Amino acid sequence: MVGGGQLGVLAAIALRRSLPGCEVIVIGGQPGPASFADWSPTAMPFTNKLHDRLGIAEADIIAKAGGSYRLVTRLSGWGGAGQGSVVAYGDALDPALRTALARDRARAAGAHAPAPASLAQVLAEAGRFAPPPPGEPSPLAAVDYALRWHPPAYRALLIAAAQALGIGYVEGVIDRIELVDGDDNIAAIGIAGQGLIAADLFVDCSGPQAAVLAGHPHFVFTDWSDSLPTRHIYCAAPAAPVIALEDRVTLTSAGWVTEVAGRDGRHITLGTPAALPRAAAEALLGAPVQAAIALTPGCAAEPWIGNVVALGDAAARFEPLGPLHLDLAHRQLALLLEMLPGRAMAPLERAEYNRRSGLMMEGVREVLAMHFASPEAQRVFGSCALPGRVAAVIDQFERRGRIPFREELPLLGQEQFALLVALGWTPGLSPAAKAADPAAETSARAAFEANARAALAFAPSYGPWLASAAAVSPAPSG
Amino acid sequence: MNDSAPKPVRVVVLGGGTAGWMTAAGVAKLLPGLASVQLVESEEIGIVGVGEATLPHIRGFVEKLGIDEAAFMKATHATFKLGIDFRDFGRIGESYIHPFGSFGEEVGGVGFHHYWLELARHGKAREIGDYSLAVAAAKANRFRPPSADDSLGSTYGYAYQFDATLFGPFMREFARGIGVERHEGRVVTVERDPASGDVTALVLADGRRIEGDLFIDCSGFRSILLGQELEVPWEDWTHWLPCDRAAAMPCTHATEDLRPYTTATAMPAGWRWQIPLQHRMGNGYVFSSAHISEEQACDAIRACAEGAPLAEPRILKFRPGRRARSWSHNVIGVGLASGFLEPLESTSIYLAQMAITYLIELFPAAAGAIDPRDRDEFNRLVDMEYDRVRDFLILHYHATTRDDSEFWNHVRTMRVPDSLADKLELWRRAGRIEKYSDGLFYDASWIAVYVGQGLLPEVHDPRAAMIAPDALARATERLRMAVTGEVAAMPGHRDYLRGEAARLADAA
Numbered sequence: 001m002v003g004g005g006q007l008g009v010l011a012a013i014a015l016r017r018s019l020p021g022c023e024v025i026v027i028g029g030q031p032g033p034a035s036f037a038d039w040s041p042t043a044m045p046f047t048n049k050l051h052d053r054l055g056i057a058e059a060d061i062i063a064k065a066g067g068s069y070r071l072v073t074r075l076s077g078w079g080g081a082g083q084g085s086v087v088a089y090g091d092a093l094d095p096a097l098r099t100a101l102a103r104d105r106a107r108a109a110g111a112h113a114p115a116p117a118s119l120a121q122v123l124a125e126a127g128r129f130a131p132p133p134p135g136e137p138s139p140l141a142a143v144d145y146a147l148r149w150h151p152p153a154y155r156a157l158l159i160a161a162a163q164a165l166g167i168g169y170v171e172g173v174i175d176r177i178e179l180v181d182g183d184d185n186i187a188a189i190g191i192a193g194q195g196l197i198a199a200d201l202f203v204d205c206s207g208p209q210a211a212v213l214a215g216h217p218h219f220v221f222t223d224w225s226d227s228l229p230t231r232h233i234y235c236a237a238p239a240a241p242v243i244a245l246e247d248r249v250t251l252t253s254a255g256w257v258t259e260v261a262g263r264d265g266r267h268i269t270l271g272t273p274a275a276l277p278r279a280a281a282e283a284l285l286g287a288p289v290q291a292a293i294a295l296t297p298g299c300a301a302e303p304w305i306g307n308v309v310a311l312g313d314a315a316a317r318f319e320p321l322g323p324l325h326l327d328l329a330h331r332q333l334a335l336l337l338e339m340l341p342g343r344a345m346a347p348l349e350r351a352e353y354n355r356r357s358g359l360m361m362e363g364v365r366e367v368l369a370m371h372f373a374s375p376e377a378q379r380v381f382g383s384c385a386l387p388g389r390v391a392a393v394i395d396q397f398e399r400r401g402r403i404p405f406r407e408e409l410p411l412l413g414q415e416q417f418a419l420l421v422a423l424g425w426t427p428g429l430s431p432a433a434k435a436a437d438p439a440a441e442t443s444a445r446a447a448f449e450a451n452a453r454a455a456l457a458f459a460p461s462y463g464p465w466l467a468s469a470a471a472v473s474p475a476p477s478g
Numbered sequence: 479m480n481d482s483a484p485k486p487v488r489v490v491v492l493g494g495g496t497a498g499w500m501t502a503a504g505v506a507k508l509l510p511g512l513a514s515v516q517l518v519e520s521e522e523i524g525i526v527g528v529g530e531a532t533l534p535h536i537r538g539f540v541e542k543l544g545i546d547e548a549a550f551m552k553a554t555h556a557t558f559k560l561g562i563d564f565r566d567f568g569r570i571g572e573s574y575i576h577p578f579g580s581f582g583e584e585v586g587g588v589g590f591h592h593y594w595l596e597l598a599r600h601g602k603a604r605e606i607g608d609y610s611l612a613v614a615a616a617k618a619n620r621f622r623p624p625s626a627d628d629s630l631g632s633t634y635g636y637a638y639q640f641d642a643t644l645f646g647p648f649m650r651e652f653a654r655g656i657g658v659e660r661h662e663g664r665v666v667t668v669e670r671d672p673a674s675g676d677v678t679a680l681v682l683a684d685g686r687r688i689e690g691d692l693f694i695d696c697s698g699f700r701s702i703l704l705g706q707e708l709e710v711p712w713e714d715w716t717h718w719l720p721c722d723r724a725a726a727m728p729c730t731h732a733t734e735d736l737r738p739y740t741t742a743t744a745m746p747a748g749w750r751w752q753i754p755l756q757h758r759m760g761n762g763y764v765f766s767s768a769h770i771s772e773e774q775a776c777d778a779i780r781a782c783a784e785g786a787p788l789a790e791p792r793i794l795k796f797r798p799g800r801r802a803r804s805w806s807h808n809v810i811g812v813g814l815a816s817g818f819l820e821p822l823e824s825t826s827i828y829l830a831q832m833a834i835t836y837l838i839e840l841f842p843a844a845a846g847a848i849d850p851r852d853r854d855e856f857n858r859l860v861d862m863e864y865d866r867v868r869d870f871l872i873l874h875y876h877a878t879t880r881d882d883s884e885f886w887n888h889v890r891t892m893r894v895p896d897s898l899a900d901k902l903e904l905w906r907r908a909g910r911i912e913k914y915s916d917g918l919f920y921d922a923s924w925i926a927v928y929v930g931q932g933l934l935p936e937v938h939d940p941r942a943a944m945i946a947p948d949a950l951a952r953a954t955e956r957l958r959m960a961v962t963g964e965v966a967a968m969p970g971h972r973d974y975l976r977g978e979a980a981r982l983a984d985a986a
Contacts, residue, residue, distance in 0.1 A: 018586070018587070018941060019940070020944070021944065053587065334587075337587050338587060340939065340940070340941065342937065342940040346904075346937075348900065348903050348904040348907055349907070349910060351904075352910060352912060355912075392851065395851055399849065400839075400840070400852075402839065402840075405916050407914060407915055430839065430841070431509055431512045431513075431841045431843055432508055432509060432839065432841065434512060435509045435510050435511055
C-alpha cells in the first residue's frame with residue numbers, strides 16, 4: 001500500500017480484513033495537501049457503509065476523531081445572485097411527491113426559498129438530528145447522512161485499527177520500480193536507503209503524483225482540462241468550531257468556495273480558474289491560506305495495470321468541489337474488494353475493474369461538469385466542454401424534469417435532480433407529470449408533512465446531542 | 479393539470495394484439511387528458527398471441543394501470559410463475575431452474591456462488607438451486623407470494639403464466655373502459671406529410687381516415703408503418719438465434735400437479751415450451767426451419783405432448799432481430815413491429831412493456847412537438863434492452879456440449895457477439911459477472927445459466943477458500959434446511975389457487 005494517508009490506511013485495513021492471511025505493508029507517509037482524498041474532512045453516505053463493513057465504528061469517529069454529521073449541502077449563486085437551494089442524500093421520496101415538488105420548482109423558477117424537498121432539509125433547518133438507531137423503525141429511518149471529521153484524528157484512528165490488525169509500516173521514499181521481465185507486473189519497489197519491497201499487489205494511494213502507477217510503462221493520463229476549469233485551489237486552516245448540519249458550496253465572482261462545518265472549525269476551500277494574489281485569495285476565504293495547489297484535472301486511462309491499482313487522487317485528479325474525492329476513492333476501494341484477485345489476475349478481471357472504475361471516474365467528471373455548465377458559472381470560469389451525457393441530462397431535465405439513469409454515478413437520481421435545481425436549472429414537467437393525479441400529490445404532500453412533524457418531534461436538538469455523544473473525548477484540533 | 483393544457487396528442491395504435499392493447503391502455507391510463515387514443519385492428523388478420531409466460535415486471539405494469547390482480551388472473555386463467563426449468567440445454571439429461579430470485583446471499587462482500595464453487599471443489603456442494611427458495615418452491619410445485627420483509631421469504635419474485643389469447647381481449651376491455659376508441663378495419667393506405675415524411679393518417683378499406691399525431695406500430699411482424707412505410711432497416715440476428723418458427727399446440731393437463739414454472743426442453747432443432755395455465759397446458763416447439771421442416775416439427779410436438787391435444791399444431795413464423803430504430807418520424811414500434819427475440823426467457827411482453835414505459839417517459843409535450851433528442855433517447859434505451867436480452871438468449875444455446883444435431887453443432891461453435899464473448903470469458907477465467915444496473919437479467923440469472931449449463935469457472939474468489947470446507951458445508955446446509963422449511967410451509971400451487979378460488983381461479 002503506497003501512501004499512508006487516510007485513504008491508504010483504510011485501504012490497507014480493507015485488504016487485511018478481506019484476506020486475513022495476506023501481509024499488508026503501508027509505505028510512505030501522509031501525501032501532500034494536493035491529495036484531496038487524503039485531506040478531505042468529509043465523505044458521502046457510501047463511506048458509512050464501508051466503515052461498517054471494515055469495523056470502523058461511527059461512534060469512534062464521533063468520540064475520537066472530531067466527528068459530526070451533514071444532512072444537506074446548500075448551493076448558492078450558481079444560478080445567479082441570491083439563487084440557491086439544498087441537496088440532501090437519498091432517493092426515498094414518494095414518486096407522487098417528487099412530481100409535486102418538480103411542479104413547485106417549475107412554477108417557482110427563480111424563487112429564493114422553495115419548500116423543503118426532504119426530511120433532511122426540514123431537520124437541518126430546525127437544527128434537530130441524531131442518527132437513527134440502525135435497523136429499527138423510526139421517523140428518521142429514511143434520513144441519510146454523511147460524516148465529517150478532523151482528518152489527522154481520523155487518520156490516527158485508522159492507524160490504530162491498522163496496527164491492531166498487524167499491518168506493517170515502512171517510512172521512506174520510492175526510488176525505483178522493478179518490473180517482472182516479460183509482463184506488466186511490478187516485482188518490487190525500492191525504498192531509498194532501505195532496499196526492495198516485493199509484493200503480489202501494489203495499491204497506489206500516493207496522491208496525484210501516482211508514485212507507482214505513473215511509473216508503469218503503460219500508464220496513460222486522460223486530460224480533463226477541457227471540461228473542468230478549476231486550476232488553482234486555496235485552502236484555509238480551520239479555526240473556531242462550527243456545529244451545523246449544513247455545508248455550503250457557493251459560486252462567487254472569482255471562483256467557487258466550499259465550507260465544511262466541523263468541530264475542529266470550518267474547512268474553507270476556494271477554487272479559481274486562474275492564480276490569485278494571496279491577499280485576494282485570503283479575502284475570499286476569510287482566513288489565511290494554509291495551502292495553495294495548482295491543478296491539472298484528469299484520470300488514469302486504466303487505473304489498474306498489471307499488479308498495480310491506483311485509488312483516490314492517484315487514479316483521478318479533480319477539484320474538491322464537494323466531497324467527491326473520498327467518495328470516489330471509497331467506491332473504487334469497494335470495487336477492488338469485490339474483484340479482489342488472488343495472485344493470478346485474469347486480464348479480463350482487470351478489464352472489468354477498469355471498465356467500472358472508469359465509469360465511476362467519468363461519473364464524477366460529469367457531476368462536476370454540471371457545475372460549470374450554467375451561464376453564471378461560465379461567466380466566472382469561461383466556457384467548457386460538456387463531457388459524456390451532461391448535455392443530454394441537462395436537456396432532459398430542463399424539458400421533462402427527467403434524470404436518465406447512468407451506471408456508477410456518484411449521485412442517485414433524486415440527488416442529481418436536487419443538484420441541478422440548486423445549480424440554477426429549472427426542471428421541466430413531463431406530460432406524464434402534468435397528467436398525474438392531483439389527489440395522489442395532495443396525499444403525498446400530507447404524508448410528507450406528517451413525516452416531517454414526526455421527525456422533528458423525534459429528533460433531539462443537534463448541538464446538545466452531539467456534545468453528549470462526543471463527551472467521552474474533546475474535539476481534536478491542529 | 480396545466481392551466482394552458484395543449485390539445486391532446488392524437489395517438490393511433492395500429493394492431494390489436496397484446497402489444498397494441500397494452501400500449502393503448504398504458505397511454506390512455508397514464509396520460510389522461512394529454513393523449514386521445516384510437517386503435518385500429520382487423521379481425522381478418524388475427525394475432526400471434528403465444529406470449530403466455532411473463533416476467534415479474536408485468537406485475538408492476540398491471541398495478542400501475544390500476545388493474546386488480548385477481549380480476550386479471552381470473553380473466554386470463556393465469557397461474558403463478560417462479561422461473562423456467564431448462565432441460566437438456568447444456569447436456570442431454572441435465573436440467574436447472576432459472577429462478578425469479580437469488581441463490582443464497584453475499585457474505586463478507588463475496589457472492590454466494592463463489593462459496594458454492596469452493597464447496598463444489600471439495601465435492602461437498604449440492605445443486606445450487608437447493609439454496610434458492612424460488613427454485614426449491616418451484617420443484618415442489620408450491621407457491622405463496624413473497625413476504626414484504628427482508629427475511630428469506632422475501633428472496634424471490636413471481637410472474638404469471640396466462641392465456642395470451644385472453645390477455646389481449648382483457649386489455650381491450652380495460653382500455654375501452656378508459657376511453658380508447660376502437661376501429662375495426664384493414665389499413666389500405668398510409669398517408670404522409672410530403673414535407674416532413676411524418677405519417678398523418680391511416681386509410682381503412684372502407685374509406686375511413688384515422689388521423690393522428692403519433693402512430694404506434696403494433697402490427698406485428700408485418701410492421702406496416704415502421705418497416706413497410708418508413709422502410710426502417712431490419713437488423714437480422716438469425717445467425718445467432720437461428721430459430722425462426724414455432725409449432726404451437728395446446729393440450730390438457732396430464733397430471734393433477736400444477737407447475738409454478740415454465741418448462742423449456744431443448745430439442746434437436748430448437749426447444750419446446752410447456753406453460754401450465756389453469757385450464758390447459760400451453761405447448762409448442764420453437765425450431766429452426768433451416769434444420770427441420772414444419773411437418774417434422776408438428777410431428778415432434780405431437781409426439782412430446784403429455785396431455786391430450788386441444789387443437790392441431792399451428793405454425794408461427796418469426797425473424798429474430800430488431801429495427802435499426804424503433805422510433806422514426808412520428809412512428810414508434812412496440813412489440814414485434816420493432817423487434818423480436820424468441821420466447822426462451824419469456825421476454826416478448828417485457829420488451830413491449832419496456833417500450834411503453836419509455837414512450838410514456840418521453841412522450842411528446844404536444845401534437846407535432848416530437849423532439850429529436852427524445853426520439854434518440856428512446857432508441858438508445860430500446861436498443862440497450864434488446865442487445866442485453868439477445869446476449870443472454872444466445873448464451874443458452876452457445877454454452878452447451880451438445881453435438882447430437884446440426885443445429886446444436888452450429889450454435890455451439892458459432893461466433894457470438896463480442897459483448898457476450900467478453901462476459902463469457904470473464905466468467906470462465908474468474909467466476910465473475912459483468913455488472914450493470916439497467917436493463918434485464920442481473921447476476922443471479924447469469925449464474926443460473928452458467929452453472930446450470932455446466933459452464934464452471936477455472937477459479938473463483940480466493941476468499942471463499944478462507945472458510946474451512948466443513949464449516950462452509952455446515953453453513954450452507956443450514957441455509958438449505960431453512961429453504962426446505964420455508965417450502966414445506968407453502969401450500970401447493972394448485973391448492974393456493976383453489977384456496978383463493980373465489981378471488982383468482984375459475985377453473986383450477
